[in-house]
Amino acid sequence: MLASPPALLQATDLRCERAGRALVDGWHLALHAGETVWLRGANGSGKTTLLRTLAGLRDPDAGTVHRPSPLRYLGHANGLKDELTVLESLRFAAQWQGLPHDTPGLRAALEHFGLGRLGSRPARQLSQGQRRRAALAPLALPQPGSVWLLDEPFDALDDAGVAQLVALVQAHAAAGGATLFTSHQTVPALSARAMALGEARA
């Protein structure tokens, strides 16, 4: 019998607390190449806390997270710097991904999200949807076999933006990557395994 390939991201017996209360306890995840997982849950149920823990931005209160693959986390706050232009932000993200400063895909990545004409604009001049698109643009740069952790990535996107992101997530899965995303809206065009968190905690 063939052994199953190792997960790109693995969480074992995870416990995450806020203000002394467990949001998840004994939680498991094995995210494999080609998988797309939709993490669902009510407001306050712990999705952001869990994603940040999986990304290594906060420590679990118990359990382990194994991250053998490159990882990209996008929080719902966008993380754009107002004073940087859209192209500078993308260049910064490319370097962070280990790509050369002058990587040829930068323009194409902006074009993917319809931002080709906005490359020299400072982020502070963008609309909310344009900011979301600019934050997502680094996903259009190559990073084979990586894990994407995306917190509410569809927020503020119009129908065309949703379709552009769906196309990227599907291509990422087809190329051997994996994605875990949160969303309060159903995205019918995206085929994803749903995982639900428990009830909201006050």
Ligand SMILES: Nc1ncnc2c1ncn2[C@@H]1O[C@H](COP(=O)(O)OP(=O)(O)OP(=O)(O)O)[C@@H](O)[C@H]1O
């Ligand atoms: N810095 C903090 N200190 C204490 N409690 C916090 C803090 N941040 C979040 N919480 C609490 O942790 C719980 C989970 O919050 P979290 O942001 O992970 O939920 P969420 O599922 O992402 O919510 P939403 O759908 O509203 O974005 C909430 O009850 C929240 O009040």
